[in-house]
Amino acid sequence: MKKIGAQIFIDCLLKEGVDTIFGFPGGAVLPIYDVLYDAPLNHILVRHEQGAVHMADGYARASGKPGVVVVTSGPGATNTVTGIATAYMDSIPMVVFTGQVPTALIGNDAFQEADIVGITRPCTKHNYLVKSLEELPRIVKEAFYIATTGRPGPVLVDIPKDVLMAFADVKHPEKITLESYQPNYKGHPGQIKKAIDMIMASKRPVVYAGGGVILSNASDELQTFITKLGIPTTTTLMGLGAFPGTHPLFMGMLGMHGTYCANMAVTNTDCLIAIGARFDDRVTGKIDEFAPFAGIIHVDIDPTSISKNVKVDIPIVGDVKNVLKELIKGIPGPKGVKEFKKNLEEWHAQVTGWENTHKLSYKQDPKGKIKPQYVIEKLYEATKGDAIVTTEVGQNQMWAAQFFKYDKARTFLTSGGLGTMGFGFPAAIGAQIAFPNKTVIGIAGDGSLQMNIQELATAVQYKLPIKIAILNNMVLGMVRQWQEFFYDKRYSHTCISVAPDFVKLAEAYGAVGLRAKTIEEVEKVIKEAMSIKDRPVLMDFKVDQFEDVYPMVPTGQPLNKMLLV
Amino acid sequence: MRHTISILVSNEFGVLSRISGLFSGRGFNIESLSVAETLDAKISRMTIVTRGDDKVIEQINKQLNKLINVIKVTDFTDEEHIERELALIKVTSNPESRAEILSIVDIFRAKVVDVSPRSYTVEITGDEEKINAMTELLRPFGIKEIVKTGRIAMARSPKQK
Ligand SMILES: Cc1ncc(C[n+]2csc(CCOP(=O)(O)OP(=O)(O)O)c2C)c(N)n1
16 A cells, blocks of 8 residues: 555654654654654654754663654754764664755755755764655664664664655565674674683782673673672773662772772773773773773674774673673682682772772761752662662763762763763653653753753653752853863853753743752752652752862873872 | 775765765875775775774774675785776977887886877876886976876785695
8 A cells, every 4th residue: 555655654663663752843854743643652842953862862771772853854953963973972772863855955955955964974873865765664674773783873864855755655674684784792702711711810800891781781790790700890981870889899980080999990900801881081091001900801892992992902892791691601610719709808908998098078068058969969868879860961970970879770871972061951851751650860060951951841741750950050060170170270161150040940931940058958859859740840959169079080190190089 | 004995885875975984084094095886786896095003904994894884894905916006197298208208108018098299198007116116207207297096906816726
């Protein structure tokens, strides 16, 4: 039977198991919106296309399912770019559909034409321009396949309006094969054996786990592996939650704002086991002095990650979950493990020593201004950690990483690679839509939040009980901190005290606004916010403007040269 | 060090810009690039000459392989292979110099493909050394223009035992 292109498109989505899409209409996608009018799909109407992409991203990070976005051509498409680049840097599975001007007009500078395939080529895993209705089902299927397999990532599909309006009787492919795309899932057995040998011979091992563990749904395997051997563990920002934050073997995050313990352990380890992590410069500090005494094992599904920044001794290309299973199988019997653990005693003592010398800390004067870290701790206490936390970018992000403990994967959602201000709030909306009954907290800076504040309308429209906690320091805090440390306290253009009254703003949108100016008010505000179940709450915490994030490894310094409180 | 890399890609629109974008976006350099269809019209071959230390070349290979449209990447550097390039050289000529130019052309087994009262256009095929050697010999006469195809390469068939 012949069907209109837009209907075939929606059929393709349904066949992929899509139930939720984030979108914003416009001329080029009118045919799709006409079909959506009575399609069995949950469409979330956003207020800005960037918001749609971050929502789909938050949805994907929280649920593991690919996020789906539909926007119109031209400005609709270009508004998605920051969101796509954010997802690309963090390897988040997502498919973005953009409308395009009719095929005959492409290249003519037609109204609302933008070469979005050209624009997004470097920030998508792959992208397509659909040239005929006949190829649409195959391309949609390939798009989802590519987005969700191997190292995941965003895929963009640009669909001209005439394709959406054509009629055809098309077959949906059951299977697709891509000759040139075959990710390698199984680690090489020889390499796995070598890795086990290196680990078992080590006396000061460290596991350094990243976001890849979460993407591969391998946190159970990771935990089994680590606890069997008793290896001290650190994670990257993206890896928080991959290993329980409250576990005695967890040393905290490493890197620029990592814990003293994690950074010292990585500097002194003789065997660094990197799992689903990519040696980002925010993690390694000065690269030549990173883990100088260590043999390095690196497990990653993406061969380009291996030996890109740091020379690796034993690379294992494969899916983290599969490789961890093999590593666990390779662990010697009880006698070998016992001996190994005995050899680690000295190392554990040293790690504990570091743990106790410089714990993450701050000073809360009971009569003074609210410290932002205090707010995070109280949020943790109020939820007992049972929440999905999203962050914006800056100091708020680092304090959320340091002072909230994440015991489960997919509960800490943050823009790690691109560091996109404006990510956290829409990501919280996406997470809440994926998990309507969970507590979702968006930890925000007053600067970042204003980058996508318009999505309050979306959150109100869908009655989402998101808790936004603004650590309101009236400055672009992280930039101010760098100016304080490295630019002689010349606070150039980082003061944003001209800001809306966030409580009134929340109310204007139909959300709830609450404010805490004193320490006593913090817990009261949190308690009240947690009791609201039918709409978003914005908590405005007036915090100390001059609080800094510690520890800090200044750029270009090795990890053990930290500025400490 | 210089490497000649051959890339088989699916013959789709936009592939060239994916590859060149990868090089420019990651700061890899391209000394020359040539593209044409293979025997299979669905597949094209690109030959890229690039430069870099081992680490850079390793990244180039891996990054190319990561592109969805790339089917196969071969680095010819450590393999027995044949390389060729074609150049068109327009050289100033006058009655006094003509004979000498023609003899150079002859020695290099090149060809004169266009003649005008004031110039010869010479076509030469060969590896880079040969083309450079001839260019240097022609230079004193006054080279007006050079156009080169960029290098192409093919692995040598294994010798019979
Ligand atoms: C879109 C974008 N623009 C600029 C930056 C640079 N930047 C990084 S942190 C920061 C300050 C963020 O301020 P705020 O949201 O108030 O958070 P705080 O650091 O005060 O917690 C800025 C401007 C960025 N990361 N993203």
